[in-house]
Amino acid sequence: xxxxxxxxxxxxxxxxxxxxxxxxxxxxxxxxxxxxxxxxxxxxxxxxxxxxxxxxxxxxxxxxxxxxx
Numbered sequence: 001x002x003x004x005x006x007x008x009x010x011x012x013x014x015x016x017x018x019x020x021x022x023x024x025x026x027x028x029x030x031x032x033x034x035x036x037x038x039x040x041x042x043x044x045x046x047x048x049x050x051x052x053x054x055x056x057x058x059x060x061x062x063x064x065x066x067x068x069x
Contacts, residue, residue: 019037020036
């Protein structure tokens with residue numbers, strides 16, 4: 001079962017295929033697909049948490065601290 005695409009910004013759409021998060025990078029000429037299996041999502045969340053602990057990075061990116069649930 002595939003869920004409806006969600007626009008993330010910068011031409012990136014996310015969907016869920018029932019197992020993995022699928023990122024579609026839709027450019028002018030083509031579409032690139034990245035499939036994030038659960039372990040990759042876990043690693044991505046851990047990396048994000050690490051970056052959130054670096055105040056300089058957060059200030060440079062001009063983003064607020066997000067809760068991961």
